[in-house]
Amino acid sequence: MEHDITLTVNGREESLTVESRTLLVHALRDRLDYTGPNVGCESGKCGACTVLVDGDAVKSCTLLAVQCDGSEVTTAAGIADCATSENGDGQELAPLQQAFVEEHGLQCGYCTPGILATAEDLLAEESDPDRETIRRALKGNVCRCTGYQHVVDAVETAAEYRRADDEPVESGEASD
Amino acid sequence: MFPARFDYYRAENVDEALALLDEHEDAEVLAGGHSLVPAMKNDGREPAVVVDLDVDDLRGLDLGAGGTSVTVGALTTYADLAADDRLAQVAPVVQDAAREVGDRQIRNRGTIGGNLATAHPAADPPAAVLAADATLLVQGRDGSRRVPAGEFFEGEGETALAAGEILTGIEIPGQQDVGTAYHRRTHSATGYALVGVAAVISAVQGTVLDARVAATGVVDRAVRLSAVEDELLGSSVGGGSIEAAASEAGAELDEDRLRSDPQASGEFRLNLLETEVERTVSDAVDAAESDGLGF
Numbered sequence: 001m002e003h004d005i006t007l008t009v010n011g012r013e014e015s016l017t018v019e020s021r022t023l024l025v026h027a028l029r030d031r032l033d034y035t036g037p038n039v040g041c042e043s044g045k046c047g048a049c050t051v052l053v054d055g056d057a058v059k060s061c062t063l064l065a066v067q068c069d070g071s072e073v074t075t076a077a078g079i080a081d082c083a084t085s086e087n088g089d090g091q092e093l094a095p096l097q098q099a100f101v102e103e104h105g106l107q108c109g110y111c112t113p114g115i116l117a118t119a120e121d122l123l124a125e126e127s128d129p130d131r132e133t134i135r136r137a138l139k140g141n142v143c144r145c146t147g148y149q150h151v152v153d154a155v156e157t158a159a160e161y162r163r164a165d166d167e168p169v170e171s172g173e174a175s176d
Numbered sequence: 177m178f179p180a181r182f183d184y185y186r187a188e189n190v191d192e193a194l195a196l197l198d199e200h201e202d203a204e205v206l207a208g209g210h211s212l213v214p215a216m217k218n219d220g221r222e223p224a225v226v227v228d229l230d231v232d233d234l235r236g237l238d239l240g241a242g243g244t245s246v247t248v249g250a251l252t253t254y255a256d257l258a259a260d261d262r263l264a265q266v267a268p269v270v271q272d273a274a275r276e277v278g279d280r281q282i283r284n285r286g287t288i289g290g291n292l293a294t295a296h297p298a299a300d301p302p303a304a305v306l307a308a309d310a311t312l313l314v315q316g317r318d319g320s321r322r323v324p325a326g327e328f329f330e331g332e333g334e335t336a337l338a339a340g341e342i343l344t345g346i347e348i349p350g351q352q353d354v355g356t357a358y359h360r361r362t363h364s365a366t367g368y369a370l371v372g373v374a375a376v377i378s379a380v381q382g383t384v385l386d387a388r389v390a391a392t393g394v395v396d397r398a399v400r401l402s403a404v405e406d407e408l409l410g411s412s413v414g415g416g417s418i419e420a421a422a423s424e425a426g427a428e429l430d431e432d433r434l435r436s437d438p439q440a441s442g443e444f445r446l447n448l449l450e451t452e453v454e455r456t457v458s459d460a461v462d463a464a465e466s467d468g469l470g471f
Contacts (some may be wrong), residue, residue: 001182001183001184003184013222019181020182020183020184020226021178021179021180021181021184023178023179023213026178042177042217042218043214043217043218044210044213044214044282045367047279048279050281056255056284056285057280057281057284058281058284058285059281059282059285061217062209062214062285063209063213063285064184064209064213064226064228066184066186066228067209067228070464089331102351102430118280118281121280121284122280136280137280137282138280139279140278140279140280140281140282141279162193162458
């Protein structure tokens with residue numbers, strides 16, 4: 001059985017036809033070329049496929065694409081698009097992504113798009129999470145390189161940047 | 177891994193879902209999908225039809241008058257249960273267990289109804305609904321019925337749900353004037369509980385008036401530990417009575433049904449159970465005291 005569905009991915013409306021059994025991660029990667037979510041464990045444990053669906057971090061290998069018909073999907077790349085919505089080209093890094101660069105929050109990078117999506121979900125809910133809260137939030141994202149220390153550092157730093165961004169801007173910052 | 181081919185139907189109300197189940201013999205019900213989809217990918221589950229429950233009426237909490245009970249819609253996610261202050265007031269043990277399930281992403285999407293209907297023998301919510309003395313609300317083509325939590329779980333993946341029936345909600349009596357706790361030791365490979373224990377205790381002036389203690393992960397289904405409860409009833413807390421009660425934890429469990437795998441033998445689980453019962457009951461008693469209600 002096939003279904004015509006519409007997803008809004010990183011702000012762009014995408015219409016496609018999927019089989020009942022098509023998983024969201026495959027619709028995103030193989031059909032629409034959004035390669036942020038990675039396929040890792042295939043069993044809902046590793047979190048490499050994490051994306052935001054209607055704002056909630058979910059594992060896209062454990063959702064049917066047809067279940068998400070009409071939903072807004074944000075991948076790790078889309079977090080940047082949100083940050084630079086003026087042009088929407090994703091060229092500028094979001095504070096969360098910038099923090100991962102500065103704190104060396106990744107090594108091989110395979111898990112990173114999933115971690116970014118989960119961290120985005122956390123920071124949308126909590127502006128100043130402590131390290132234990134960050135660790136709890138990232139329980140469903142497995143990283144075999146970093147040992148997590150720098151990942152937690154990066155999320156802490158990202159939270160700081162975001163709090164600073166929320167403060168009233170004093171002078172014409174970030175205009176070029 | 178891809179699931180085998182199947183036909184997907186979305187039902188936007190319970191009647192529609194029941195009609196679809198009636199029409200298609202080999203059909204599975206999809207709630208959050210966090211047990212069914214992995215099973216279809218990796219465990220050889222190949223239903224011909226999947227009926228997706230997308231029913232707004234089955235999401236969220238409905239409080240009875242005066243906080244005497246709460247009805248939780250079957251499609252309520254763990255994340256919504258974890259965040260709802262009303263549940264903390266009325267049925268905290270269910271909230272405690274919801275917070276322990278899986279991880280953030282799973283809690284965002286997985287549902288309590290899907291969890292209970294799946295009847296995984298090491299899931300957290302079954303122990304909590306047993307300790308909370310909940311009633312499960314079931315609907316079929318011929319009408320609805322109520323199943324006490326104690327009669328719902330019949331074994332690994334086995335429940336009192338008949339073919340064509342849907343679990344629509346969980347009715348939980350108000351847990352005022354009690355202390356509750358849920359603790360689990362996590363299975364390092366599966367993320368489920370190795371052993372999980374839920375306790376709901378009411379105590380007045382240091383004497384236990386009512387105790388409901390349930391465990392998950394130990395045998396093929398979540399179970400009430402009635403030997404522990406009997407030992408606690410009427411006892412004075414302190415002076416070793418909780419330890420004595422905890423030592424009864426395995427008394428009524430059928431040894432043939434003990435779960436065992438390379439991570440933990442049945443014997444080890446029984447040892448853990450005793451420790452977790454002691455810890456959970458102690459915390460539930462403390463919670464009863466700190467509420468200033470029992471003493």
